Amino acid sequence: MGETVHAIIRNYNGDPTRLMDILIDIQSQLGYLSEWTIEQIAKSLDIPKIDVEQTVSFYHFFTKEPRGKYTVYLNNSVVTGFYKVDEIVKTFEKEAGCSFGRVSPDGLIGLFSTACIGMSDQEPAAIINEQVFTRLTPDKVKTLIAGMKDGKTIEQLKGSSYGDGQNANPLMKATVKNHIRKKGEVIFSGDYTAGDALRKIKSAKMSSNDVIDIVKKSSVRGRGGAGFPTGMKWEVARKAQGEPKYIFCNADEGEPGTFKDRVILTEEPKLVFEGMTIAGYAVGARYGILYLRNEYMYMKKYLVSILQDMERDNLLGTAIGGKNGFNFDIRIQFGGGAYVCGEESALIESAEGKRGEPRDRPPFPVEKGYLQKPTVVNNVETLCTVVKIITKGHEWYNTIGTRESRGTKVLSISGDCEEPGIYEIPWGFSVNDILKMTGARDVQAVQVGGPSGSCIAANEFGRTLAYEDLATGGSLIIIGKNRDLLKDVVLNFAEFFREESCGSCVPCRALTGMSKLVMEKIVSGKATVSDIDRLVSWAPIMKKNRCGLGQTALNPILTTIKNFRHLYDEKVKGNSEIINPAFNLAAATADYEAAVKN
Amino acid sequence: MAFVKFIVDGKECMSEEGKQLVEAAKENNIYIPTLCNYPGIPPKGSCRICTVLISGRPATACTTKVTEGMDIQSAVPELESFRKSVVEILFAEGNHFCPSCEKSGNCELQALGYKYTMMVPDFPYMFPKREVEAWHPKLLKDHNRCILCKRCIRGIHNNDGKTLFAYGKRGDKLLINIDPETSKDISDELAQQAMDMCPVGAIIRKEKGFAVPIGRRKYDKMPIGSDVEE
Helix, strand or coil: CHHHHHHHHHHCCCCHHHHHHHHHHHHHHHCCCCHHHHHHHHHHHCCCHHHHHHHHCCCCCCCCCCCCCEEEEEECCHHHHCCCHHHHHHHHHHHHCCCCCEECCCCCEEEEEECCCCCCCCCCCEEECCEEECCCCHHHHHHHHHHHHCCCCHHHHHCCCCCCHHHHCCCCCCCCCCCEEECCCCCCCCCCCCCHHHHHHHHCCCCHHHHHHHHHHHCCECCCCCCCEHHHHHHHHHHCCCCCCEEEEEECCCCCCCCHHHHHHHHCHHHHHHHHHHHHHHHCCCEEEEEECHHHHHHHHHHHHHHHHHHHCCCCECCHHHCCCCCEEEEEEECCCCHHHHCHHHHHHHHCCCCCCCCCCCCCCCCCCHHHCCEEEEEHHHHHHHHHHHHHCHHHHCCCECCCCECEEEEEEEECCCCCEEEEEECCCEHHHHHHHHCCCCEEEEEECCCCCEEEEHHHCCCEECCCCECCCCEEEEEECCCCHHHHHHHHHHHHHHHHCCCCCHHHHHHHHHHHHHHHHHHCCCCCHHHHHHHHHCHHHHCCCCCHHHHHCCHHHHHHHHHCHHHHHHHHCCCCCCCCCCCCHHHHCHHHHHHHHC | CCEEEEEECCEEEEEECCCEHHHHHHHCCCCCCCCCCCCCCCCCCCCCCCEEEECCEEEECCCCECCCCCEEECCCHHHHHHHHHHHHHHHHHCCCCHHHCCCCCCCHHHHHHHHCCCCCCCCCCCCCCCCEECCCCCEEEECCCCCCCCHHHHHCECCCCCECEEEECCHHHCEEEECCCCCCCCCHHHHHHHHHHCCCCCEEECCCCCCCCCCCCHHHHCCCCCCCCC
16 A cells, blocks of 8 residues: 555655645545545655645545445436436435445445536436446446446446447447537537648648737637637737746536537547647647546546557657647646636646635736646637637638627537537527427526526527627526426535535635525525525625636526526515524424433 | 825825735725735735725735726725625624634624624524634634634744645635644744734634733724724
8 A cells, every 4th residue: 555655656756736646546546545645645745734635625536534445426416306316316325225425334335426427418427436327227226236246347337338439449438428419610520630730830831929810810719608719818828928838728627517528528639639739839838738527537548548649640749740849748637526626727726736726816827827837728629629720710710600709619408308418509599599409398497508607588598609698618408397496406506506615715605505505495485585685685795706606606596586586486475574484493492302301 | 116006995095016905005094804814924815805896896905916097996885785794704604602702802803893883694694513623732723713714824834834724625614724743843922823813713822811801902992994094
């Protein structure tokens, strides 16, 4: 054990900024991070033990206790609830002989729940020992647990029926499906050959300024949701002082209902890596880091081999494409399970081996980012798009989409529709168009842009997806009329944000939990109108949080109060403001009664 | 050294360029309330109470450096109401029983409660179950009172320059831990410094208490911020 720990630490040269990798590797080999392990890490890295612990305890997937030989992380996001996840939970608990949050008495099976794992189009899904199991049924669960009891390997548990496309790649062998329902003109156009853009740069003798110029002329904007112009970001980073510079690809898609990066990285990984390389060329960056969410650990071997292929083909490494002085290397940085790390400065903190707490700005990452050096953080889709823009020209790109929103958007569509999956469409489609495309009927609401976006009702289905109208990072969850919107959806999102707040800003840390309490009161029918008013009055308080997560964390509640007010009114109807309907005398005096009885 | 002019609530002010806005305002007799900020240690902007509007956009005054022509709104109703909310949220989020607290009268949270005439918080009391840690020979850590401002994390280091305190967990389970190793041989002075730096009564020095009786303490005598304001 000691040798394993120290070998891993040596592997990262005892560098405290690689703490995430050290923790991930050790846990992967030993199953958990014991007190002893943490002490060894602290000593070797020459940092206080609590410094190691503060990183360990921040991330969902790190554990100081053993979590079983087989560790099940069952997704608890909204969409699982649409597929009778309760039955799955019950079956797991019955077969494994322990409840969720625990390990079976023999230490064999641990059951845990986790936030969205990026499989909303094939729920219910779970991660078991870094491998994904989708479309779970009670029967499948019984077989899985029986297999565990028989001591089967994870490979044996997966069976031999793999998903489509590269999911079946021998290095991945995933049972995950792509579900690409609509291929667009940019990302999934199928006409990409690795090195296209790099060859174009060489043949057209484009300087880094030329690249930035074309990206600016294409007016491509960040696909992560905020929509910042990519060319401008690159230009600032190019001019920023400090060496070396870094390009991050943000593949930490944690917004519930989002899974597009998973499919892009499965089918077009070279497009992503080439995009990073182009960004590196434009900005003058020496290193690229793909920050990949821990949930996608099953892709690791596959993606590492792709990077090796590209290096072999001189698309990465030194003197790329025979261009002297053009050197660029990419490594993969895994996260540890924290939604907030999708925020770019939190992502950088995490990649430095720290807690994923967003930074104060200024300075912006383009000036002082990773290791205080100029850093560009781009979304997976943005980087892919740039490769196509360089290859085919900005004029071509500008013919797609709307005036203010050029190009296509890859949408992750899940929920109550016939064909959940990936749709790449030009900007400018209406919500109605999309509902038709996906075979959705009897729709009550659509959650646009995930929980941090907004929940809209039928009167807004005519709106179009575009930066100038309904801007979105790309997730649409379709909610049918048969769903209890407040209980099944809003309450789930409220719990999600309570769980995922980093806790640094006071309003976010406290109000995510407090609003969930009030929401529970409303759902139970014991709230009053003033409770609803109270939630609305918290909106401006939340706007003063440091990061996007905090600023939008009450959106599931606030947008449904705005768009589905009648559902709230029904819940509080007839409840008096004078008497607290939530007051429970028996519960309030339980301690006293118990004391008196003794 | 370059001096810049800036405006706070319509009042023309002057300070050194690049100075922290909280300090620059203080020089001009303008009090911007703070909780997580502490003079001389790197700011973190986590309590958000010093939020001001700069050209209409919210920013924390502790993490903002003053520049020429900056137009700042601070004591406006929207922000004063927000600040009161932050104080109320902190009272409702933890377990704060002022009458029994060694820091009463020297507590910045309590003082801000008075400043904003807090009566009953408009936020649900969470009554969290939190620990009181008494294992350390010189320090008592009362998690009930901790407002997680990170002052101790940022400001207290041992002779080797190593931190004594660090965050643990996240979200509403967030807490501040003491490192047994780095805090092992701390001096009485450092223990006192940790207690003094804590804006509330979450870090208490052991074996020495109530040296100044309640009623004669800092904020018993003058409201918080009154030393800054004209």
